[in-house]
Amino acid sequence: MSMQDAATGVALWRQVADGIERAIAEGRFAAGEKLPGEMEIAETYRVNRHTVRRALATLAERGLVRAERGSGTYVETQRLAYPLRSRTRFSEIVGAGGHEPRGQLIEASDDVATRELARELGLKTGAPLVRIEALRLADRTPICVSTSWLSAERFPDAGQVFASVRSMTKLVAHYGIRDYRRWSTRITAAIADASDAARLDLALGRPVLVVDSTDVDPDGQPIVTKRSRFAAERVEFIVESD
Amino acid sequence: MSMQDAATGVALWRQVADGIERAIAEGRFAAGEKLPGEMEIAETYRVNRHTVRRALATLAERGLVRAERGSGTYVETQRLAYPLRSRTRFSEIVGAGGHEPRGQLIEASDDVATRELARELGLKTGAPLVRIEALRLADRTPICVSTSWLSAERFPDAGQVFASVRSMTKLVAHYGIRDYRRWSTRITAAIADASDAARLDLALGRPVLVVDSTDVDPDGQPIVTKRSRFAAERVEFIVESD
DNA sequence: TGAAGTTGTCTATTAGCATAGACAACTTGA
DNA sequence: TCAAGTTGTCTATGCTAATAGACAACTTCA
CATH class of the missing domain: 3.40.1410.10 (Chorismate lyase-like)
Incomplete structure (x- = not known):
């Protein structure tokens, strides 16, 4: 009986997005703070940069983060x-x-x-x-x-x-x-x-x-x-x- | 800001497998009982029969259900x-x-x-x-x-x-x-x-x-x-x- | 002003997901 | 014994996920 990967059937970008969201919710990234670069996130999760981009895109769509070209991606401040x-x-x-x-x-x-x-x-x-x-x-x-x-x-x-x-x-x-x-x-x-x-x-x-x-x-x-x-x-x- | 499907990034077969597993855990299918046919499950979840088969295969691999050709799929009894x-x-x-x-x-x-x-x-x-x-x-x-x-x-x-x-x-x-x-x-x-x-x-x-x-x-x-x-x-x- | 570092966009490829249809193999019950 | 219903297997197709590389566009800081 081979042990199944707990995340089988869950897209990688989704796992990354959930991970980042949890980190924000836990306060590991303060409001307004800059997230690590896409490359760095990709390395920590061991996925491609494009996969990270997709994860960040969904978070941005929900208003949790905001990407700034040339600068970085930032945790959206509270209202x-x-x-x-x-x-x-x-x-x-x-x-x-x-x-x-x-x-x-x-x-x-x-x-x-x-x-x-x-x-x-x-x-x-x-x-x-x-x-x-x-x-x-x-x-x-x-x-x-x-x-x-x-x-x-x-x-x-x-x-x-x-x-x-x-x-x-x-x-x-x-x-x-x-x-x-x-x-x-x-x-x-x-x-x-x-x-x-x-x-x-x-x-x-x-x-x-x-x-x-x-x-x-x-x-x-x-x-x-x-x-x-x-x-x-x-x-x-x-x-x-x- | 378009509302995102809650299950985006989760494979359909995974959603079906989780649904069936929950049903078993909640006792909606007793141990040893026969599950609905693959076709019927496919209709209730509105997915293809092959998607249901994949879901059942993962449950079978974990020993939760057992398929019998020509008869049906049964909830595995407790030891x-x-x-x-x-x-x-x-x-x-x-x-x-x-x-x-x-x-x-x-x-x-x-x-x-x-x-x-x-x-x-x-x-x-x-x-x-x-x-x-x-x-x-x-x-x-x-x-x-x-x-x-x-x-x-x-x-x-x-x-x-x-x-x-x-x-x-x-x-x-x-x-x-x-x-x-x-x-x-x-x-x-x-x-x-x-x-x-x-x-x-x-x-x-x-x-x-x-x-x-x-x-x-x-x-x-x-x-x-x-x-x-x-x-x-x-x-x-x-x-x-x- | 320039170099380094960042996000944005494009092309391309491979693997997995999901659907569809057909038929085989088998069990069940009339 | 047969018909209906079940799971198993095969082929095929289109879409999404994930990877890879390259370069553009932009910001930041020295």
Whole structure:
């Protein structure tokens, strides 16, 4: 009576996928952490790299991991809890969740105030503005793309400053503003457009949370108004009633 | 995010095999019971008959089921507990186990006593004997092949009698012996020879328990001496110390 | 800027899985 | 003895799994 391999009839890629999933579930790979390379996984399971790729593909389809070409495959982070209150700082929220907040400038340009922007910022229509397009990440995971408008008179060269400090908090601190608070927040949802989807590494047709917000300094003077698009599958907003 | 079939990466035959094994474990098919035909199983699982055959083959290899050509596939019985004591009756032991004892004559012939046989039966060397080759089963499962020798003088036409009664107990009762008891029992083991293997439905190279025994009547007079070959994988002898 | 390392994609080959049909070999029960 | 039903075996076909190699596309870091 020959002893049967316990896994006969179960595809290799399935065994590999189950193994990786178990490892993640057991916490042997933390959320956001980089998995070993496909070659290395192939060696540990003693299978072909293509077999590993198939296993990872199924995990990616289920949202457990995310592959980044040229970089590696990462354990998908849990949906980030994003509280909305008067003190809302991306870096603090992400840091409190155990992740490293990162930011990167996509584009900075001059703009002029539409009527809506002018009203939000307490300026006149047509006032000169600086428009900053930025991507914000937790570890390696893109969280949101935000378009910020600031007064070009009050924050000259804001684009260049942001490029170096990569943080809105640090940007305004550069201009002597040590504190600010959220003045208004409006939330809606939409389907990511092509450029946002690309930047957020989202599949086509996926939803984003669209947040229009304005921050003011301690004197109540508007500093910046933003339109941020959050990857809906990666965050959940917590509204604290007070 | 398309929902993945829970069984993707698991071969169909494996799923069928697991399903049948679970059904047996849950008692939905009793030991010794006949499974539905391969065609019927194929329909319930909605797979090809050959896929069912593969599933059954793996279960058979593990000893959970046994296929009988032309008849059906049966759930393998548990190893039969076969107590060895002075009152040892195949039919009683098998019946006590909840199975139907069956016997069938393979061959009956005249023989003469070797010195060993003569000693066992209390006869002289060269005395005329009847030799009965019989197969004994529990339900449909072959348990043992036994070669029995009886005195041709005391039990004339024993072969024909056995052919009709199919039981050693009934055979000797036919000659007026209402009771008998085990006088000696010796146990050893061997590999089944080709003919025994075929009769016991054993794979080549499988072991048999070889039991040499002699029964005597209430007066202590030897009745029959036998050499039985039990399928080792289907029985376990219980030696009761008293 | 370049080298090393990563994932993505392509072609190709071999083995196993699953299906289908036909018929043989055998058992069972009428 | 026969018909129906069963398991066993054969051929054939298409699809999936798994392996192998090569190179492209991209990121990271020195």
